[in-house]
Amino acid sequence: FHEFGHALHGFFSDVEYPYFAGTAVPRDFVEYPSQVNEMWATWPDVLANYAIHYETGEPMPKVLLDKVLETAAFNQGFATTEYLAASLLDQAWHQLTADEVPAPQDVATFEASALQEAGVGLAVVPPRYRSTYFSHIWGSGYSAGYYSYIWAEVLDADSVEWFKENGGLRRENGDHFRRTLLSKGGSVDAMDLYRAFRGTEPNIEPLLVRRGLN
Ligand SMILES: [Zn+2]
Incomplete structure (x- = not known):
């Protein structure tokens, strides 16, 4: 479902310059x-098509599905905090000017004070990655961008709400998502696309509900 969401972003692309197409x-x-496309994996009408017992052909019982869905909120206080700590550490490093960069022997001290200042200097919830092995942010494409995963999920959870508010799995809803957002690729500012689709600014509440943190 997730990768097919990327595929749809490409298939539906309708822009003038290939440079701005799809993803x-x-x-x-x-x-x-x-991530929005993942919502259909557990949508009852869709689930009934593929989540069937391999011998009996019986659909997955609702009680079992509910258990699976409930686990999504397990330990999210910890997971969200350690992720945010790493994201804030990433920002702290990449907002330094060249002459503010600490010497190698001062990296641990810099890290500790950056986490403290950001309000996540918590002994029981260390950041997901320490500075010295945080490969995402040292040349792996996520420099000052480690926050991207959770930001995408803010938009995702809020978009899922839009689909639910508008009747869920309906052709009109898919067409709206396609027309206002998927088809535009990178040809329009991302937040303008989001507002065109959602009709409003993104709201963090649906993500907090999804993670059981509301
Ligand atoms: Zn992906």
Whole structure:
């Protein structure tokens, strides 16, 4: 479902310049449409098509599905905090000027004070990655962009709400998502696309509900 979401972003592309086609969007926007597409994996009408017992052909019992869905909120206080700590550490490093960069022997001290200042200097919830092995942010494409995953999920969860508010799995809803957002690729500012689709600014509440943190 996730990868097919990326595929749809490409298939529906309708822009003048290939440079802006499909998934050629900012890093903190590219995972958003594919994450939205994951909503259909557990949508009852869709689930009934593939989640069937391999011998009896019986559909997955609702009680079992509900258990699976409930696990999504397990330990999210920890997971969200360690992720945000790493994202804030990434920002702290990449907002330094060249002459503010600490000497190698001062890296641990810099890290500790950056986490403290950001309000996430918590002994029981260390950041997901320490500075010295945080490969995402040292040349792996996520420099000052580690926050992208959760930002995409803010947009994703809020978009899922839009689909639910508008009747869920309906052709008109898919067409709206396609016309206002998927087809535009990176040819329009990402937040303008989002507002064109959603009709409003993104709201963080649906993500907090999804993670059981509301
Ligand atoms: Zn992806």
